Amino acid sequence: MTNISPLTGSADEGAPLAGTASEPAGKPVKQGRASGMRALLPSWSPKLAIGLFLVLGIGLFGIFGPMLVGDPNAINNIGMTEPSGDYWLGTTQTGQDVLAQLAHATRGSLQVGLVVGILATVLSAFFGIIGGYAGGAVDEGFNLFSNVMLVIPGLPLVIVIAGFVPAEDRGWWTVALVLAVTSWAASARVLRAQTLSLRNRDYVAAARVAGEKRWRIVTVEILPNLLPLLASQFVFAIIAAILSEAGLSFLGLGASNSHTLGTMLFFAQNGFALQYEAWWWFGPPGLVIALFGCGLSLINFSIDEIINPKLRVAKPAAAKAGAVPVAPPVPVAGVAAEAPPTESPAEAEARAEERRNAVLTVKGLNVIYQTEKPVHAVKDVSISLGRGEILGLAGESGCGKTTLAYAINRLHRPPAEVASGSVTFHDRDGKDIDLLALDKEELRQFRWAKLSMVFQGAMNSLNPVISIHEQLDDVLTTHKPDMPKKERRERCEEVLRLVGVDPQRLDSFPHELSGGMRQRVMIAMAMLLDPQVMIMDEPTTALDVVVQRGILREIIRLRDELGFAVIFITHDLPMLLELSDRIAVMRAGEVVEYAPADQIYESPQHPYTRQLLDSFPSLTGERGAFIRTGESSERAGGLRTPNANERAPR
Numbered sequence: 001m002t003n004i005s006p007l008t009g010s011a012d013e014g015a016p017l018a019g020t021a022s023e024p025a026g027k028p029v030k031q032g033r034a035s036g037m038r039a040l041l042p043s044w045s046p047k048l049a050i051g052l053f054l055v056l057g058i059g060l061f062g063i064f065g066p067m068l069v070g071d072p073n074a075i076n077n078i079g080m081t082e083p084s085g086d087y088w089l090g091t092t093q094t095g096q097d098v099l100a101q102l103a104h105a106t107r108g109s110l111q112v113g114l115v116v117g118i119l120a121t122v123l124s125a126f127f128g129i130i131g132g133y134a135g136g137a138v139d140e141g142f143n144l145f146s147n148v149m150l151v152i153p154g155l156p157l158v159i160v161i162a163g164f165v166p167a168e169d170r171g172w173w174t175v176a177l178v179l180a181v182t183s184w185a186a187s188a189r190v191l192r193a194q195t196l197s198l199r200n201r202d203y204v205a206a207a208r209v210a211g212e213k214r215w216r217i218v219t220v221e222i223l224p225n226l227l228p229l230l231a232s233q234f235v236f237a238i239i240a241a242i243l244s245e246a247g248l249s250f251l252g253l254g255a256s257n258s259h260t261l262g263t264m265l266f267f268a269q270n271g272f273a274l275q276y277e278a279w280w281w282f283g284p285p286g287l288v289i290a291l292f293g294c295g296l297s298l299i300n301f302s303i304d305e306i307i308n309p310k311l312r313v314a315k316p317a318a319a320k321a322g323a324v325p326v327a328p329p330v331p332v333a334g335v336a337a338e339a340p341p342t343e344s345p346a347e348a349e350a351r352a353e354e355r356r357n358a359v360l361t362v363k364g365l366n367v368i369y370q371t372e373k374p375v376h377a378v379k380d381v382s383i384s385l386g387r388g389e390i391l392g393l394a395g396e397s398g399c400g401k402t403t404l405a406y407a408i409n410r411l412h413r414p415p416a417e418v419a420s421g422s423v424t425f426h427d428r429d430g431k432d433i434d435l436l437a438l439d440k441e442e443l444r445q446f447r448w449a450k451l452s453m454v455f456q457g458a459m460n461s462l463n464p465v466i467s468i469h470e471q472l473d474d475v476l477t478t479h480k481p482d483m484p485k486k487e488r489r490e491r492c493e494e495v496l497r498l499v500g501v502d503p504q505r506l507d508s509f510p511h512e513l514s515g516g517m518r519q520r521v522m523i524a525m526a527m528l529l530d531p532q533v534m535i536m537d538e539p540t541t542a543l544d545v546v547v548q549r550g551i552l553r554e555i556i557r558l559r560d561e562l563g564f565a566v567i568f569i570t571h572d573l574p575m576l577l578e579l580s581d582r583i584a585v586m587r588a589g590e591v592v593e594y595a596p597a598d599q600i601y602e603s604p605q606h607p608y609t610r611q612l613l614d615s616f617p618s619l620t621g622e623r624g625a626f627i628r629t630g631e632s633s634e635r636a637g638g639l640r641t642p643n644a645n646e647r648a649p650r
């Protein structure tokens with residue numbers, strides 16, 4: 001959907017045409033392009049601010065606190081005193097200053113957390129990334145070792161290892177080492193899986209072919225992609241280490257000659273702090289652990305944003321203000337609009353007839369991606385789809401075709417928002433359904449039964465681990481739970497036959513089918529419930545022209561046989577001329593021309609349509625037949641629709 005320029009690496013807002021889609025009309029906005037590093041950073045949010053405040057505050061207390069307080073071991077003769085001006089956090093049973101202990105204990109626990117975080121991350125990166133990239137025996141060996149470490153129950157192992165080290169030698173670093181050794185394996189497995197996926201990406205293959213050394217491919221090509229994941233694992237390793245250390249200390253297996261929050265809790269428990277209600281003794285260390293864990297978790301939410309940019313949401317201010325003003329309707333040649341006041345009775349009747357025959361009407365639809373820099377992807381689009389009609393939606397990459405299709409089907413997700421407009425489905429039984437007003441359950445029942453969709457890159461939409469039959473059957477059991485099993489099987493076989501795939505292939509898995517067959521299976525799936533409208537978003541991309549032609553002919557044949565209407569989306573205008581009854585040409589979010597295919601072919605009105613047509617040269621001078629008849633120069637033939645019959649060569 002979003003197109004990245006191969007040269008600049010920037011999203012297609014930079015392209016001359018698509019660029020206009022993102023700019024608020026008449027309101028130049030100064031938009032400095034974020035540097036690469038800045039783009040990697042998470043956006044500022046209250047969660048991040050609170051997380052940083054907690055972590056930095058506790059970190060600073062751990063670093064500088066011990067310098068400002070007295071000796072934590074000094075024994076005074078006032079045991080178990082409540083917090084006062086002299087002792088801000090009171091004293092322990094033996095008269096030690098709790099604040100002094102807390103400062104040293106925070107430093108000790110942070111040391112443990114940091115060392116475990118670093119060691120566990122390095123170990124998991126080593127075994128996960130190196131193994132995953134090297135493959136073969138190295139991977140098998142590393143993987144076996146990780147699995148063994150993973151199945152050994154962590155806590156008993158920690159207790160055994162910690163128990164082996166004599167109490168007097170058990171400093172914080174021993175505990176840290178033990179915790180690191182027992183906590184890296186799960187992360188290593190996640191990193192291995194990610195590396196296995198990354199090593200097959202095209203850019204890694206390109207680096208290999210270009211002769212880059214292995215260490216460089218790992219460090220330059222693969223590692224940067226794993227950094228957000230490593231950062232997240234690092235944060236969790238710290239939280240887990242601080243908690244585990246506290247647990248070990250509580251059991252009396254923690255650092256014996258060091259101060260940590262865990263040892264503080266251990267001594268508080270031994271000193272009967274709870275029984276004496278000495279909350280100032282056990283409360284502060286517990287609170288520091290809880291707040292530090294909470295702070296790190298909040299920071300981790302922001303790290304998630306880097307891993308998955310889709311989680312980034314628009315700033316509420318921008319969303320509320322509707323940063324992109326919705327432009328007033330622009331009159332466009334051939335675009336269906338409200339009836340003008342001067343309409344003659346004949347025109348009014350023609351309009352009413354059109355409404356009677358329509359299966360879908362979209363009016364004044366505006367869709368905006370409420371991102372930091374809002375993108376007005378669909379601008380005041382009004383189209384109608386006749387019953388049994390094939391409506392082509394053409395336009396260059398990034399002009400808003402997919403966004404429009406998703407919004408019609410209510411498949412758009414935040415940050416996309418329908419700002420205004422209406423989508424009405426005119427059911428066979430004469431009922432009008434306002435799609436934008438359907439609730440979740442109504443929408444679930446409506447989709448696929450009345451309006452189905454073949455997604456962009458459809459051949460990759462099949463689940464690779466489930467057979468074709470199960471995937472088709474799932475649709476039937478969801479929408480028709482009472483349909484007997486035998487009938488479901490027959491229906492699955494029937495739709496496969498309709499799209500020209502041998503029904504024996506039902507029990508195959510997706511990888512056993514060719515790309516064209518998978519595409520046909522997706523079309524079969526879209527037809528399962530006999531919908532009245534099918535939206536096809538570039539269903540034949542990535543297929544060679546012969547297979548493409550076969551599938552397109554199939555779609556026309558099925559439409560003629562079954563009578564469903566199709567919205568066919570592609571950037572390939574000549575293909576639409578062959579296929580469609582009417583065509584809507586989109587540019588920068590707007591429908592700039594909307595007319596019968598013949599008219600667009602013979603006398604395109606908008607300069608952009610002419611430009612699109614001129615950009616596809618004709619080799620023979622003859623157009624209009626190759627999809628319908630399979631012959632390039634002959635213009636007679638079985639599958640043609642009346643609209644196409646008279647199409648003249650350009």
Ligand SMILES: Nc1ncnc2c1ncn2[C@@H]1O[C@H](COP(=O)(O)OP(=O)(O)OP(=O)(O)O)[C@@H](O)[C@H]1O
Pocket residue numbers: 001002003011012013018021369371375377395396397398399400401402403404415456571
């Ligand atoms: N999640 C998103 N956040 C912000 N902008 C988006 C998002 N998805 C798409 N856009 C923008 O919306 C505009 C329309 O995109 P859309 O995918 O609908 O175009 P398209 O015509 O279907 O392109 P293509 O033919 O390449 O699939 C583009 O400018 C795109 O950058």
